[in-house]
Amino acid sequence: MKEPLAFRLRPQTLDDVIGQEHLIGQDKILRRLVEEKRLFSLIFFGPPGTGKTTLAKCLANELQVPFRLFNAVTGNKKELDGIFLEAKLAPGLVVIVDEVHRLNKDKQDLLLPHIEDGSIILLGATTSNPFFAINPAIRSRCQLLEVKQLTNDDISKAIQRALTHPQGLQGYTIDEDATNLIARHSNGDVRYALNILEICALASNGSITKDTVSQYSQFPNSNMDAGDDGHYDAVSAFQKSIRGSDVDAALYYLARLIQAGDMDSIERRLLVIAYEDVGLGNPAAVARVVSAIDAAKRVGFPEASIPLGVAIVDLCLSPKSKSGANAISNAMHEVQHQALPVPEYLRLTPVSLKEEDKYDYDSPEIWPHIQYLPDSIKNKHFYEPNTNSSYEAQLAKNLQELRKITKFNKISKIPRKTR
Numbered sequence: 001m002k003e004p005l006a007f008r009l010r011p012q013t014l015d016d017v018i019g020q021e022h023l024i025g026q027d028k029i030l031r032r033l034v035e036e037k038r039l040f041s042l043i044f045f046g047p048p049g050t051g052k053t054t055l056a057k058c059l060a061n062e063l064q065v066p067f068r069l070f071n072a073v074t075g076n077k078k079e080l081d082g083i084f085l086e087a088k089l090a091p092g093l094v095v096i097v098d099e100v101h102r103l104n105k106d107k108q109d110l111l112l113p114h115i116e117d118g119s120i121i122l123l124g125a126t127t128s129n130p131f132f133a134i135n136p137a138i139r140s141r142c143q144l145l146e147v148k149q150l151t152n153d154d155i156s157k158a159i160q161r162a163l164t165h166p167q168g169l170q171g172y173t174i175d176e177d178a179t180n181l182i183a184r185h186s187n188g189d190v191r192y193a194l195n196i197l198e199i200c201a202l203a204s205n206g207s208i209t210k211d212t213v214s215q216y217s218q219f220p221n222s223n224m225d226a227g228d229d230g231h232y233d234a235v236s237a238f239q240k241s242i243r244g245s246d247v248d249a250a251l252y253y254l255a256r257l258i259q260a261g262d263m264d265s266i267e268r269r270l271l272v273i274a275y276e277d278v279g280l281g282n283p284a285a286v287a288r289v290v291s292a293i294d295a296a297k298r299v300g301f302p303e304a305s306i307p308l309g310v311a312i313v314d315l316c317l318s319p320k321s322k323s324g325a326n327a328i329s330n331a332m333h334e335v336q337h338q339a340l341p342v343p344e345y346l347r348l349t350p351v352s353l354k355e356e357d358k359y360d361y362d363s364p365e366i367w368p369h370i371q372y373l374p375d376s377i378k379n380k381h382f383y384e385p386n387t388n389s390s391y392e393a394q395l396a397k398n399l400q401e402l403r404k405i406t407k408f409n410k411i412s413k414i415p416r417k418t419r
Contacts (some may be wrong), residue, residue: 004194005195006191006194016058038071041122043123043134043139045129046127049078049188050147050189051190064293071098071099072103073098095120098197154188155183171206172201175209231262235265238257239272276325279322280392281321281389293307296308320388345357346370370414371406
C-alpha cells in the first residue's frame with residue numbers, strides 16, 4: 001500500500017524544509033552545526049506538524065551520521081539496551097526520540113549517563129513546553145530549540161511543492177481559493193494540510209477546488225487536546241483577555257474552548273476569574289457567573305454557549321478588583337511565615353482569664369474595639385481596597401473609619417463610655 005503523502009514528502013535535507021528560518025537560515029544554529037560538522041543533544045519543541053522530528057532527521061542526514069529512532073511511548077527497555085550496546089561500539093550515536101516528554105523515570109535514568117558522557121546524542125521532539133514537561137535532569141543536558149507554527153504562506157508553499165514533487169501529486173492542479181482554505185484550516189500543521197490535500201485529490205477529477213476542500217475539511221484543525229500546550233495557552237489567553245477587559249478576545253477564546261467541548265475548564269476558569277479578577281469590583285456579576293455556569297451545565301452544548309457568552313460580556317465590562325484575592329494571598333503568606341497563637345481572650349474556652357477580660361458575647365458595642373490579631377502583627381493590613389468601583393469605594397470608606405478605632409488587647413481596659 002502506498003505511503004501517505006505527508007510521509008512521502010518528508011524533507012531529507014535542511015534545504016527541503018519549509019519555514020523555520022530562525023533555525024535553518026544563513027548563520028542560524030542548525031545551519032552552523034552542519035557547516036562545522038558538530039552536533040550535541042537538542043530538544044525541538046513546538047506545535048504538531050511543524051517538522052520537529054523532520055529537522056532532527058535532516059540534521060543527521062546532512063551530517064551523514066547514523067541514527068536510531070525511539071518512541072518514548074511505545075519503546076521499551078530491550079530497545080534501549082540495544083541502542084546502548086551500539087553506542088559502546090560507535091560513541092556519539094544519534095538517537096531521535098519522539099514524544100520525549102513521555103519518557104518515564106526508568107527510561108530517563110537509563111539514558112542520563114549515556115547523554116552525560118556523549119556516547120549518545122539525544123535529538124528529542126515534543127509538543128509540550130519543555131520547561132514543564134521535560135525532566136530537569138534531561139533538560140539540563142540538552143539545548144532547547146523552538147520550532148514555530150508555520151504561516152499560511154508556508155503551508156501554501158508546501159501544497160505547491162506537493163503538486164510538483166516526483167513523489168507527490170503530479171498532474172493535479174489546485175485553485176488559489178482551495179489553497180488558501182487548506183492553509184487556514186491547517187492551523188500551521190503541514191501534515192494536516194497534506195492529508196487534506198491528498199484526500200481532496202482522490203475525490204477530484206484532477207482539479208482541486210474550494211468546494212472539494214470545503215466538503216472534506218469542514219472545520220479548522222485545532223491543537224486543543226486536553227492536557228497539551230495549545231489547550232493551556234487558550235485557557236491562559238481566555239483569563240488574560242477578561243482581566244484586560246477585551247470582550248471580543250475573551251469571546252474568541254471562549255469559542256475555542258467551547259469548540260473543544262471543554263466545559264470543565266470553562267467552569268473552573270470562569271469561577272476563578274470572577275472571584276480573582278472582578279471580585280469586589282462587581283460582586284453582583286460574580287453571582288451572575290455562578291448562575292450562568294449552572295444554566296450552561298443544565299442545557300449542555302451547543303445552547304450552553306449562550307449563558308456563557310452573556311457571563312463573559314458581563315465580566316469583561318465590569319470594574320476589576322483583585323483586592324479580595326490579594327488580601328487572602330497576603331494572609332496566607334503571613335501564616336506560612338510564622339504561626340502565632342490565638343490571643344487568649346479570643347479562644348473558645350479561655351482557662352485562666354478573669355471574667356472581665358473574657359470575650360463578652362452580649363456587648364456588641366465593644367467588639368470593634370477588641371484587638372483580634374496577635375500582638376506581633378497587630379498593625380498588619382492584609383486587605384487594601386481598590387476604589388475603581390462604587391461598591392468597593394464604599395467598603396474603603398467604611399474600612400477607613402474602622403481603622404481609626406483604637407483597639408485593646410485586654411478587654412477590661414476598653415473605656416467604659418464605649419461599653
